[in-house]
Amino acid sequence: MKPIEDRQIKEDDQLYVLHSWSKQKDVDPKIIKKASGIFFWDDAGKKHYDMCSQLVYLNVGHNHPRLMEEFKHIGEVPLSSPGFATASKAELARKIIEVAPKNMAKVFFANAGADSNDHAVKIARMVTGRYKIFSRYRSYHGATFGAGNLSGENRRFTVEPGLPGFIKFETPYLYRESIHFDSEEAAAAFYVDRLNSQILYEGPDSIAAIFMETIPGSNGVLIPPKGYMEGVRELCTKYGILMICDEVMAGFGRTGKMFAVEHFDIKPDIMTFAKGVTCGYSPLGGVIVSQAIADYFDGHVLMTGLTYSGHTVSTQIGCATLDIYKDEHLVEHAAEMGDVLAERLEQLKARFVSVGDVRHIGLFAAVELVKDKQTKEPIIAYGMDYGKDTVGLMKKFVGLLLNQGFYTYSHESSVIIAPPLIITAEQINEAMDLFESALAMFEKEYLFSDQKLMTP
Ligand SMILES: Cc1ncc(COP(=O)(O)O)c(C=O)c1O
Structure with a gap:
């Protein structure tokens, strides 16, 4: 296939491709230009931590040399x-x-x-x-x-x-x-x-x-x-x-x-x-x-x-x-790295008022956000995912994560964290620092500005 300019790819994508589970007018996909291990770089040159292994499948990471061979x-x-x-x-x-x-x-x-x-x-x-x-x-x-x-x-x-x-x-x-x-x-x-x-x-x-x-x-x-x-x-x-x-x-x-x-x-x-x-x-x-x-x-x-x-x-x-x-002993490594991730997640739950629950097993985790820790009111009401909530709070939070370079997705009020199993302890800590920055911004801008909760 001969090289095609990014502008052309996006134009053809918009004209000819139907994207899953989305209102097509809301879709504005990036292009992955380069990828290695737990990272990928988009068409704006931005580096992302792939914290959901694309759709929780890239366990060995991007461009694994043995698979490329x-x-x-x-x-x-x-x-x-x-x-x-x-x-x-x-x-x-x-x-x-x-x-x-x-x-x-x-x-x-x-x-x-x-x-x-x-x-x-x-x-x-x-x-x-x-x-x-x-x-x-x-x-x-x-x-x-x-x-x-x-x-x-x-x-x-x-x-x-x-x-x-x-x-x-x-x-x-x-x-x-x-x-x-x-x-x-x-x-x-x-x-x-x-x-x-x-x-x-x-x-x-x-x-x-x-x-x-x-x-x-x-x-x-x-x-x-x-x-x-x-x-x-x-x-x-x-x-x-x-x-x-x-x-x-x-x-x-x-x-x-x-x-x-x-x-x-x-x-x-x-x-x-x-x-x-x-x-x-x-x-x-x-x-x-x-x-x-x-x-x-x-x-x-x-x-x-x-x-x-x-x-x-x-x-x-x-x-x-x-x-x-x-x-590469990836299964054992996932168990060990799971402990590192678990520690960061438990800290998150203790520190942030919007974190209702964290659930984790190995490198399979979710952070469930709430508007109120006592009442457990979810960030979005059940069933309001998939296009109905495109301008809502979870979309805003995932957007903030993306700006930080933490790539993942949410479902209902939970954010999935499932990085490639090759991730190191250092990389988990770096990525979770980005998560915390995004969460601090989210709480300040959308949840507790004016000392009261904002609705979507
Ligand atoms: C538990 C589970 N089963 C089945 C599927 C469907 O797999 P596929 O999209 O490859 O058809 C998924 C996809 O995410 C899944 O998470």
Whole structure:
């Protein structure tokens, strides 16, 4: 491709490109001119700390030298359709199974996160012969029709009226729970009991799967209370329901473990993945199934497929990416750096009146802002995201962060912090200094000017 001037790129972008989840007139994209590690530089020459790894996928950072080198060897292998065996597909499947929970046996490759979830739903229905699928409010599983129906927030609304048999239940969200629990275990027992009732009302024999983001990410890094995941696992086992964990965002080291399920004493029946498997250097996703499910398909037709299942380029990049996690000890590093980030986040909560809650696990974190710490009034009311609040306070705060060179995004009243796993302690501290400057400005300019709260 011959070089194109920035002005031309922006003009063509505005004329011909539809941007996701946005009113097109509000879109004014920058161009990334140069990128390295946790940094990128935009077309104005400004340097940014990429504190959300683009969309929480660039775990190995920008322009990783080993992946750039791998691209030079891409053309050496002929393309082949899914019916062929290829070195990279076979090797990547083996590598994934080697790092997955011990009960996992085989991988079905898809293109990205949403379609992986669609295939997981189909697999669960085939294996159980049941049709209902439980998933949670305050979750996001993707934008395809099936994954959209799984999602429990307003990005689902364009696929409604929804698919019959897709049932929602509550995600534990202790910060905003009106009931006071004496312990996390008590909270977990409450939510598991509620889920049990819902299963009974819906008829356990009709439920194929309970589908959950292991740790809901874009809805604000909602870490399950102690005992909750184990309780859900027990219900699944009791009623013959498959437990499906969506590890698209939380998987591949993000939480300081290879998969987030490892934080709990559970083994899901199915796990879905995408993002971190190639860190976005080439699109890839997939479904990992247990030995029991793999055995089932020995004698039954797997009635699903994709033109690009196990695509040669993406699986080759996936193999190189998994080698990087191992050779650079990125998962262990994420756990260590998570402690550094956690300390800064807890300080933030103690120091700033607008910080209602901070939630963090490894390098997966959210800062939830409030107008009032006592009443917990959110910065924007629920459901006011996505264009309805374009001039509102969260957009202003994210703008202030951007001016500081701290690149990330928000959802509802939470700001996501999920930098590449290669980040150093020094870089975390530098970035968090920028965050604090932006927050101080935000409180002064928008929240407490005139000693009273300003509304959007
Ligand atoms: C937990 C989770 N599942 C699924 C998806 C959808 O993935 P994709 O956008 O690759 O289809 C996302 C995207 O952010 C996600 O965070």
